[in-house]
Amino acid sequence: MYKGTPSRIRKVLYTLIIAFALLCVRLVFVQLGAAKSLSNIASNQYRLVVPLLPKRGVIYDRNLKELAININLISIFAEPFKMKDKGIASQKLASVLGLSRDEIYKKLNQEKGFVWLGRKVSPDTARIVRALNIKGIDFIKEPQRAYPNGVIASHILGFTDMDNNGLEGLELKFDKYLKGVTGYRYTIRDAKQREVPGYEYKEIQPIDGDNLVLTIDSLIQSFAERELENGFKKYHAKGACIIVMDPFTGNVLALSNRPNFDPNNAKAAPPDFRRNRAICDFFEPGSSFKIVPASSLLEEKVVKPSDKFFCENGEYRWYGHTYHDHKPHGWLEFRDVIKYSSNIGTMKAAQRLGKDRLYKYIKKFGFGEKTGIELPGEVNGITTHPNTWSKLSLCSISMGQEVTVTALQLACAMSALANGGNLVKPRIVDMIQDSTGNVIQKFELKKPQRVISEETAREMRTILRSVVDSGTAELAEVEGYFPAGKTGTAQKVEPNGVYSHSKFTASFIGFVPSDNPKFVIVVIMDEPRPFYYGGVVCTPVFKKVAAELMSYYKIWPKEKEVAEKKKKKPVS
């Protein structure tokens, strides 16, 4: 066939055959060996995956009023390699973004393809920057958690970080429910890295976060916070907290701490301000703890309310230690021991009970263990076993020393007296709903445990009513509603282990109305000044909150009883 062809043509032909053979080899290599990696490189050049952010769940109060919602804000970023004159751009941006020119210039001169200039800026700022029309500056929308009530319920709600991850409070505890699942849109992009619309080849829809419905009532929370704030400021306290609770269900209606913070700008507040003192701080309760030995004594029937105790005229020496009453008393009936908060009378009565039985009731009232509320960071408090008690311990514990509790534990213990002797488990989250409103999880009321009999609880309510009526908590009286409660003033322990004479924890735990309790209110003030008695600094807060609660729930005062009481009381 090729016999007649000239040799030059043959050479060209051979060359072409060899070249073709080489190409075939290369083709086989590309197709079989490197196909996958090359295909990936090619697809990465034009494929684009756009994350679709889910909406974070809304947090509602018990009346479905929004406490935490989401808004979209604009974040501003720069692509420095696209920018021409970075100096002028920095100058223009500095005044709008509230940063120095040098700071922006430094950011723009980094060897990065992407630099944040401002995240989640206000719509006005974004509008002004957009109007500057600087090449290389672009905008992206980001969801931002917003708390329309500001500081209200800040310790309950907590806050989120820049990327909407829960960092504190319920935002942290229920983060996995609230945050939802990110979706993705798979599409293609053009040579300028822009998404080509209409070429989406796959889309996975985001799943929005679930909503939380709380037991909190934002209005009760609001006036509880207002009154706590007033007391906190008036008595220059280092810290304070208030809890309003339904004694029958354990539903927390309000919980607030001072100092507080605005969750819309949480990082502006020091960490100490963000601590939920009502559950994270434990303290020696002082006399407000006397409800425990008193209930135990009556329940065990080792003491009757009419039994008399000699209160040593205010000074009692026991195993080398001298105990004092804040006012000297002689002989007092047991009911008056509690009414006037006599330490000496209480410790003498507690000796009839013995350390094992006292410890049993301390545990039964739920002290020394977490209440199980759906908030992060709850502490146990400290209750030591009787085996480790000293000879003074029984006396000290009966008057609220050598034992530490949280405000919430006190609220639960007082609820047991208010509701007829059952220890309820507090709860702050009522249910979790999905984004369409279907209930996913309902936090049912936990079965209460009986601590004392109904009879003992009734007896205790009568004694605690007398504390407000004519005892140490007269300032807590709300006319027509007959509240009851117990004051407490505890010396704080100095770092050297000695009880301080200048630092106190004042408390008042009470319920209202005393004959048919609807609400338990706990008020704690840490280091109030210049007054430090619980009956002085905490009772006015209790009184105002109790009065507003009664009005809010349209519970009318008992005018007949008030008139009768006025008749009975001599005019002073």
Next chain:
Amino acid sequence: MDKNPNNYCPKVLATILMVTFVAVMYVNQQALIYQMGLKVKQNNDVYTKLVDHNKILVYNVLNLRSPVALERRLLAKEVELSMPSKWQVVKIDHSPKKLVLNYKNLAKKDPLANMFVSGR
């Protein structure tokens, strides 16, 4: 078989025309898809913008309605509200429906009675 090249010409031309037509249609279709996608994106952007604006307005409304803000405004205007006492509250036992019926009955009995209920 007819091997005259002139006979192939119309067929080749027809094929080329067909292929060109299909190609043009394909490009046109792609352009339409792009345009539609762009329009959808623009509409979606407007929708998202309005939704975002709505969210911010809702936030502002909630902010204004929050008990703290209301209280602050009332205090600034020195308006002090308090819950009414029991004696200041009048309870009406009739539902509005019953009230209307009663007024109608009244009107039937006495046409002049209407003058007392007009303006309800």
